[in-house]
Amino acid sequence: MRFLLIEDNSALAAAxxxxxxxxxxxxxxxxxxxxxxxxxxxxxxDLILLDIMLPDGDGRSFLAHHRDKKxxxxxIVLTARSEVSDRISLLDLGADDYMVKPIDFxxxxxxxxxxxxRRGGGARNAIVLGKLEFNPASxxxxxxxxxxxxxxxxxxxxxxxxxxxxxxxxxxALVDRLFSYDEQVTENAIEVxxxxxxxxxxxxxxxxxxxxxxxxxxxxx
Amino acid sequence: xTPPVAQGSIRRRLLLLLLLVSAAMAVxxxxxxxxxxxxxxxxxxxxxxxxxxxxxxxxxxSVEGSISVDLPYSALSMLDSVTxxxxxxxxxxxxxxxxxxxxxxxxxxxxxSTMAFASREFLGEQVRIVSVGRPFAVHxxxxxxxxxxxxxxxxxxQTLTEISHMALAIGAGFFAISAILALLVARSxxxxxDLLTASVARRGPKxxxxxxxxxxxxxxxxxxxLNTLMQRLEASLARSEDFIAEAAxxxxxxxxxxxxxxxxxxRSVTKAENRAALREMIHAIDDxxxxxxxxxxxxxxxxxxxxxxxxxxxxxxxxxxxxxRLRPISEIKxxxxxxxxxxxxxxxxxxxxLQSALHNLLDNAVKYSPAGSRVEVxxxxxxxxxxxxxxxxxxxxxxxxxxxxxxxFERGTNSSGIVGSGLGLTIAKDVIEAHGGQLRIGNNPKGGxxxxxxxxxx
Numbered sequence: 001m002r003f004l005l006i007e008d009n010s011a012l013a014a015a016x017x018x019x020x021x022x023x024x025x026x027x028x029x030x031x032x033x034x035x036x037x038x039x040x041x042x043x044x045x046d047l048i049l050l051d052i053m054l055p056d057g058d059g060r061s062f063l064a065h066h067r068d069k070k071x072x073x074x075x076i077v078l079t080a081r082s083e084v085s086d087r088i089s090l091l092d093l094g095a096d097d098y099m100v101k102p103i104d105f106x107x108x109x110x111x112x113x114x115x116x117x118r119r120g121g122g123a124r125n126a127i128v129l130g131k132l133e134f135n136p137a138s139x140x141x142x143x144x145x146x147x148x149x150x151x152x153x154x155x156x157x158x159x160x161x162x163x164x165x166x167x168x169x170x171x172x173a174l175v176d177r178l179f180s181y182d183e184q185v186t187e188n189a190i191e192v193x194x195x196x197x198x199x200x201x202x203x204x205x206x207x208x209x210x211x212x213x214x215x216x217x218x219x220x221x
Numbered sequence: 222x223t224p225p226v227a228q229g230s231i232r233r234r235l236l237l238l239l240l241l242v243s244a245a246m247a248v249x250x251x252x253x254x255x256x257x258x259x260x261x262x263x264x265x266x267x268x269x270x271x272x273x274x275x276x277x278x279x280x281x282x283s284v285e286g287s288i289s290v291d292l293p294y295s296a297l298s299m300l301d302s303v304t305x306x307x308x309x310x311x312x313x314x315x316x317x318x319x320x321x322x323x324x325x326x327x328x329x330x331x332x333x334s335t336m337a338f339a340s341r342e343f344l345g346e347q348v349r350i351v352s353v354g355r356p357f358a359v360h361x362x363x364x365x366x367x368x369x370x371x372x373x374x375x376x377x378x379q380t381l382t383e384i385s386h387m388a389l390a391i392g393a394g395f396f397a398i399s400a401i402l403a404l405l406v407a408r409s410x411x412x413x414x415d416l417l418t419a420s421v422a423r424r425g426p427k428x429x430x431x432x433x434x435x436x437x438x439x440x441x442x443x444x445x446x447l448n449t450l451m452q453r454l455e456a457s458l459a460r461s462e463d464f465i466a467e468a469a470x471x472x473x474x475x476x477x478x479x480x481x482x483x484x485x486x487x488r489s490v491t492k493a494e495n496r497a498a499l500r501e502m503i504h505a506i507d508d509x510x511x512x513x514x515x516x517x518x519x520x521x522x523x524x525x526x527x528x529x530x531x532x533x534x535x536x537x538x539x540x541x542x543x544x545x546r547l548r549p550i551s552e553i554k555x556x557x558x559x560x561x562x563x564x565x566x567x568x569x570x571x572x573x574x575l576q577s578a579l580h581n582l583l584d585n586a587v588k589y590s591p592a593g594s595r596v597e598v599x600x601x602x603x604x605x606x607x608x609x610x611x612x613x614x615x616x617x618x619x620x621x622x623x624x625x626x627x628x629x630f631e632r633g634t635n636s637s638g639i640v641g642s643g644l645g646l647t648i649a650k651d652v653i654e655a656h657g658g659q660l661r662i663g664n665n666p667k668g669g670x671x672x673x674x675x676x677x678x679x
Contacts, residue, residue: 015477080473100510101473102473102510151555152552153553153555
């Protein structure tokens with residue numbers, strides 16, 4: 001996905017850009033409102049991450065400006081303020097959701113998905129592999145045109161695999177992608193989810209194979 | 222807040238003062254009327270007495286050196302005409318008594334041709350006496366003829382009593398009218414103060430606008446200082462809100478950098494113990510940022526509890542909102558958030574606070590539930606008022622000591638390893654109790670915890 005990150009703290013912005021590119025996202029960073037408006041006017045983004053406290057004004061004014069232009073790009077506000085008191089005004093101003101810093105990227109991913117689902121994220125990013133059709137924005141997986149009901153975590157595991165076909169993914173890497181940091185997990189938990197996913201993928205021509213001692217990879221027969 | 226100490230009342234003092242003044246005026250009026258009436262009555266009696274005495278004197282003649290006195294009838298009859306007063310007279314020729322009542326006292330004449338008045342007692346009655354003197358030429362030279370005429374005072378006194386009664390009635394009437402006027406004056410003087418009080422008391426808890434309604438000149442300094450006070454209060458409130466926001470920003474931005482970098486490093490680290498250390502680090506960062514957040518929330522809650530808003534809140538919308546807000550987080554753990562019942566219910570209160578309370582209960586439920594489980598939220602209207610139950614399928618409360626669990630920074634004995642600040646239940650309890658309800662915690666028969674917000678009907 002293509003993100004626009006509007007954040008004045010350059011150290012934090014650099015870290016967020018790095019972190020999001022690890023998941024294969026493309027991120028443009030704007031340090032102030034003026035730059036942000038220029039970027040937003042010239043590039044079409046899937047999602048905008050907006051900090052509220054900016055050197056040349058309040059992020060709320062960007063929200064108002066953004067909504068006036070009738071663009072459909074969803075905005076998730078990153079706030080450092082006490083969440084309850086700020087929430088209503090932010091959502092009233094047209095933010096799609098908000099998150100409190102520090103950003104939990106698993107939560108960010110979940111909120112992005114929820115926002116894109118609400119906005120009916122288009123099919124333009126659909127990934128097709130054999131009989132499989134996967135729409136990462138809406139999180140729907142179709143085999144031969146029939147939608148398969150996956151639980152959230154199965155879906156996210158599948159998303160990790162389909163974004164890196166034929167690549168070996170280690171169990172620790174999968175744990176990082178799948179579990180939040182306040183859960184106590186063992187790597188055995190990954191085996192459980194891989195087993196479930198394999199069952200769903202039966203007959204699709206796509207399978208997950210075990211690479212002994214290294215991890216798993218998605219292959220298309 | 223201590224109630225202001227009341228000392229005296231302007232209205233009462235004003236009223237008392239006005240009443241005192243009008244009472245004094247009424248008494249003064251009474252005495253003035255009485256004394257004027259007495260003066261007038263006495264003057265007219267004196268005039269008649271003097272005229273009578275003079276006409277007696279006119280009947281005195283000096284014929285060839287001897288004095289003869291004729292008592293004209295009209296002289297005494299003019300006195301009779303007033304009332305049935307008794308009349309006395311005496312005529313003296315120098316030291317020699319001529320006619321009348323010998324014992325009738327004679328007011329001493331200052332010089333020979335004037336007259337003198339006196340009030341004396343005679344034959345057991347108060348009388349008014351006039352003496353008139355006139356010198357006559359006789360053989361031996363000059364002799365002073367002195368005529369005294371007296372009249373009793375009973376009739377005059379009766380008239381005076383009547384007049385004095387009337388004066389009393391007039392005084393009382395005057396006092397009554399002044400009292401009513403005083404009451405009206407006191408009320409209308411106090412009225413601007415009452416109006417100001419009402420307009421300030423009518424205000425909502427957040428209304429700190431200056432008082433702009435016109436007030437009397439004398440109250441301008443009071444209203445001016447009231448406005449200054451409100452301005453200062455507003456500025457100080459704004460400052461503390463800004464301070465909280467700024468503090469949150471300062472704490473959270475560095476935490477955000479550290480956390481993000483830690484996640485990036487985690488991706489490239491393969492050694493098991495390093496990975497475990499990084500996990501612990503991120504866990505600790507989440508812990509401290511959550512604590513910072515809840516501390517700020519707690520401060521915000523304490524602040525808002527002091528001036529509790531009274532909005533009409535749709536509880537089912539509140540439940541839906543809070544659930545939708547938490548759904549993405551619950552999905553990370555494959556936890557299904559379900560609203561199992563949602564009756565319609567509205568209450569009066571502060572929606573931001575109630576959202577915070579419910580959010581804390583939901584957040585707890587999601588946090589303490591195992592992956593793949595479900596959390597149920599139900600809004601029901603029981604006989605005792607609406608209640609929101611949040612049930613999870615986690616380990617449940619290890620102990621059900623609500624007092625201990627809702628103490629600040631207290632956490633359940635089985636909560637180790639889970640991010641938390643120990644302020645969530647404290648906030649929920651403070652908020653619901655401020656709304657006249659209560660927080661209840663318990664364990665479900667089939668396992669898992671249940672936390673409930675019980676509202677009163679409003």
